[in-house]
Amino acid sequence: MASTIYVTLLNEMVDTSAGLCGTYDNDPSNDLTMKNGEITTIVSQFGNSWEAVTVGETCTGLGTDNPCDTYPDRLNSAELMCTMLSAEEFEDCHSTIEYTPYYDSCIYDICAWGDTSDNIMAVLCENLQAYSRECASENIILDWRDGVCPKECPGLMVYKECGSMCKLTCATSNMDLSQHCSPECVSGCECPTGFVEENGECILVEECPCVYNKENYRSGDVIQIKCNNCTCNTGQWSCSNDVCEATCSVIGDPHYITFDQKYYTFQGDCDYVLAEDYVDGKFSIVTSNAECGSGMSLTCTRSAIVTVSRTVVTLNPNLEVLVNGRVVELPFENADLAIVQASSMFVVIHSYSLRVEWDGIFRLYVTVQPSFMHKLRGLCGTYDFNQNNDYMTPEGDIETSKIEFANKFKTSSECADLVETPTITLPCSVNLFMSSFAIEKCSIIYQDIFKPCHGFVAAELYYDLCLYDVCGCDSDKSADCLCGAISAYARQCANAGAAIYWREDSLVNEYCAVQCEGNSVYTECSQGCGMTCSQLAFPCVQDDFCVAGCICPEGQAISDNGECVPYASCYCTFEDQSYSPGHVLERPCMTW
Template sequence: SHYEPCAAACPATCVNPMAPGSCSLPCVEGCVCDSGYLLYNDRCVPSQQCGCWHNGQHYPVGSEFWTDNTCSSKCTCPAQGSKVQCSSASCPAGQYCGVKDGKPECLEESYGICHVHGDPHYITFDKVTHNFMGNCTYTLAKVCSNTTSLPYFNVEAKNEHRGSTRVSYVREVLVEVYGQRIAMVKKEKSQVLVNSVRQTLPVSAAGGAITVSRSGRYIVLETDFNLRVSYDADHSVEVKVPTTYFNLTCGMCGNFNSRREDDYMMPNGQQAADSNELGESWRVPDDDSSCGVPVPSPPCSAEEEKLYQSDQFCGMLTARPGSFERCHGVIKPQDYFDTCLYDLCALHGGQEFLCAALEAYADACQAAGVTLLPWRNATFCPLPCDANSYYDPCMTGCPATCTDREAPQNCSRPCMEGCACTSGYLLSGDTCVPEAQCGCLFEGNYYSVSEHFVSENCTRRCRCEANGQMLCSDLFCGEDEVCKIQDGQRGCYPASTDLCHIYGDPHYSTFDGKLHHFQGSCNYTV
């Protein structure tokens, strides 16, 4: 648009492009659309885009579209410049609601996505949100049918308190599939535990049927039957299952049957009264005897709630125009707005909690193929990157690694934000290194330079040398030693070793198994 001191008082619009010619009002000063543009809802749009606009997206006359990824409301554009008309609808029998090329559609083959984020909030396969703050280990999703011949899988999450005892965050994600137990652990972005042994990324297991690799900020486990479990090693987990498992799953993520009303299903087949009862029912026994469900946080004051709903806080998610507006027609922002408000109220604001909430919605949008406007900057939610890498808001989902330099060329994943390696560098674990400093690929596993391992029966110790060659030597355990795994490393250890474990903020598990919680900040004799 441009300024004119004497413009037509009846501007040309999408509804009436000829309005200035029949206008009897005197001219007024103001902004006028440039040639080839017409006014539509207080903005100038190209004349060829005079269909309908909805959530910042243009739709041609006669087109139909779903309003979000629940496929529960379908809209049409009836005429040029008019408002869209929407009505309740659903996918026909045999089809599933999914997202293709950044748009919700009814598809023959699709997938279910369960998203766990924040402190934590569980958005089920069928799009029901549970707010459950338990800090034990819980089943997220597993195969619950005894009649299917499909591969079995089980996904669990261990939560922990962080910053406040009233909320909890995901500390570890465990996936059981094909007889393998693979654990992804908080702040550990270069390695995972495979059957309790640390292995550097990328990892291949079960004869190549399981792969674990870096993708943007996430560690991603994929199987040959298209199960995909992603963890950002901080607070966000995504479980993605193909529709072949429709109505065959159970856990906090629900039963994946497109019916929202039964997403409180407990292991006994009954519906829980609330999210707390549901969460407690899916608790998995672990070695943390002190875990449980904290007392709920007190509600926000009216002043705090108004502040956190504003465009400086959670309102950023729903703002129009705004950084996330492009995604509103694909993934409904309201659930993420509600959980953002919940988190900021429980944790009394704080940019890191706001950033985590915005990040969760941005990740879901990018995973659906939506390209967002930049929302981070140097002072607001910056994503720091290590040496030889840089922040990229839309990097390849399959970065080049020391074991697969051509990975980006064969990538079917949508782009993701993350730290991309500088040109000439490759990913080794979570570090960008020159190709000459890549490690060793040995017996199907990757090892970074100087990394060592002990063979399964402790008869051989091997070390990756700087030239990419693995140097091995014989190993014999002593009379008072046994071959076992300790702290993720297999080796010869004293037969009578006892373990004192100190972790978290901090917790002390003594040699005799008693647990102490002590938050002192001085030096102490362990």
């Protein structure tokens, strides 16, 4: 059967094209230029010269015989049918577009393909449509299909002889298509005025769904994106414009993602101001970075000191916590702050508009509320939604070099400045032994298990971070580095609403599987309240952040012997003494 292909070239393609469509140089006399550059008058010779034979394919070439000579019995019906081009339905265009070439083509095609009445009509309609389309390109719209080549459209769609090359859909309903689409028109089915196409059907514009993370939402649906509510309205999201809290992340060897989401890596070996309120002096956080890499001068965050008013909290490895120099049991609370062990993996500090999470290895997260906007500086940047000034020094200057910027936040002059090198050497280019392992294991971030998160959190940054840490890690800490890097991505996913249970995946379970003790269970998203019996009476601050780790099932807490027990079985504590459930403690003038 015959078919039609239209190729449109822009003006800048003049004198640059050749092939079966001719030379496009405004000279029709050389359109039959063969592949070897010679001009012929024999159409079959011209066409055969542009054969594009692929491997394993054999072309016989086109002969010179006219199909009307081969099938003379088809000629009369071909001439009769093709005279349609001279009918009154087409005469408005005759003075502009010569129809004779289309008439000759129509006869040729019917002789070649018109072995059945259905094929004859199909070929006729193809040729009539080709002429109609050429007329439409000259703004002459013909009404010729009724009774000859009728078109049926599905549903509410209507057939247009000159429709837009860009369909009006829900996705394009709010776009100025004239900026993107050719003014040239095409025939076909499209939705009537006031309707747009969605999944092959015509719907009213106000019924268009909104899309978020590849999910469709109906008009009127409300979702939460960060701290703002977004309402679907005729295919577009309309969101509140509240200022949201911001989080600074310190991950691995160490990589920094500032409050304003600027990413950089800094391998300084000293104590540095991570974040401080330099306006009101409400808090400061200093991190201690020390060597931890595989002989490549890589460093990691080993501990942190959080100062709030007169309280100084030291966060040490293995989740050890000191308050004003003394080791404390958690939970802890005073007038300045509260500290809880939110899960088996994280200690969390709450204070006014500040939240600090520490995993006891080398991940630290600092979250601040909008009351700290325009008041912060340090390795975490400025928190003003402007990445361009994140490298602001204590003197208020804006550095262009991350090394020069970070060096200025050292808290001790006894440490040497990190020296900036002209070239950046990535650990995997040096530690070839770990490179293949890192590439294989870190690829889990791109695997299907994390697919529900890919629309929320870009994977590339965390994949690169994973490669960097695994190749740069000491061999005896490769599991910590691998799992810590993947956990950093999983945390972002969980906080975006896509909790991924990845640790049992066969690609990494040998290194990252977690064995919970005392009947506790692993979760990627706990709220960190009521982990232990001693925390039940503690006013735990519950917020929207997910904390990964082992926690007790709902309605249970960890007892003094490390087992999850129902709340009613928890011992009570008074003046450092424990009392079993049901015990009555008598005191002067009161009963407990």
